[in-house]
Amino acid sequence: MKGIVFTEFLDLVEDKFGIEMVDTIINSSNLKSEGVYTSVGTYEFSEMLQLLTHLSENTNISIDDLLQVYAEHFFSVIKRSYSGVLEMYSDPIEMLASIENHIHVEVRKIYPDAELPTFQVLEKTPKRLVLIYKSSRSMHAFGLGLMNKTFEHFNESATIEFEKLNDVATEVKFIINKN
Ligand code: HEM
Known part of the structure; x- marks a missing residue:
């Protein structure tokens, strides 16, 4: 890490x-x-x-609540240090759908040894996004905090639900509906 x-x-x-x-x-x-x-x-x-x-x-x-609050703080670090990546987006759904194929690809260019999760897009419309988070680190709550802040950043809001796909939460489904 x-x-x-x-x-x-x-x-x-x-x-x-x-x-x-x-x-x-x-x-x-x-x-x-x-x-x-x-x-x-x-x-x-x-x-x-x-x-x-x-x-x-x-x-x-709880660890999950701590991770979520920490992620909300980490978003301001992202805004400060990686503003160029954020500026490429004007829509939160587009941004969250691009973590896997763009955002974390850029992160890996900066830090080749970064330990990143994967986010598979299952469903995507202008108002709805369904993602599968996978990581041995079980940090989905960190993802939730970053997702909330992503919507806030674009002056939008969403209802974000998640479902753990296994006990250890190494696989979690996120269902995101723009309000
Ligand atoms: C981890 C960067 C956007 C989800 C990380 C790490 C960095 C990073 C540096 C730590 C890697 C390590 O310690 O080895 C960025 C940057 C972003 C961005 C620069 C935007 C410009 C996002 C977004 C999400 C996300 C929007 C939303 C879901 C995660 C998660 C982890 C993580 C969940 C924790 C590691 C894990 O679960 O395995 N990211 N990230 N990231 N990122 Fe991103």
């Missing part, structure tokens, strides 16, 4: 819960990196999972 995902996460934890919480979750985890991240580095996903698990235990907020 890319360092930018860790640095932005710890910044948000500090912002919302204070620097003591950052120390607590780092100290209660067993981290090869010792909790020192640079935005261009690459670190094991298990480190993020430990940080999230300990944050969840200390705040009583």
Whole structure:
């Protein structure tokens, strides 16, 4: 997992819960990196999972809720750092339908070792999009946060439902209907 995902996460934890919480979750985890991240580095996903698990235990907020809020923050990072990619779109459905064939393709050019999910388009009309998310990292809640912010970015809104296709949520169906 890319360092930018860790640095932005710890910044948000500090912002919302204070620097003591950052120390607590780092100290209660067993981290090869010792909790020192640079935005261009690459670190094991298990480190993020430990940080999230300990944050969840200390705040009583579920990992999925934490991931969704984190993704909403991460969208502002995307806006700041990858505005060129966003500017190629004028419609949220078009943008979300292009994650697999364009957006994450561009991400991989910048970070060849990025660990990205796949998003298969099952159905697409101007008002509706059905996607299948697949990733061994089970971060569909991160996807949900980014999807909500994508609609907000274009001053639109949508009803987004999802259905876990297996227990571990490595495959999740998203049903997105523009309001
Ligand atoms: C992961 C970039 C748009 C869904 C990531 C990562 C980066 C990234 C850097 C982390 C990869 C790693 O740590 O190895 C971007 C950029 C975008 C964009 C620059 C737009 C310009 C989106 C959108 C979605 C999305 C719109 C909406 C669903 C995800 C998910 C992950 C991810 C769910 C977590 C990894 C996983 O589930 O396996 N993206 N992304 N991304 N992205 Fe994107």
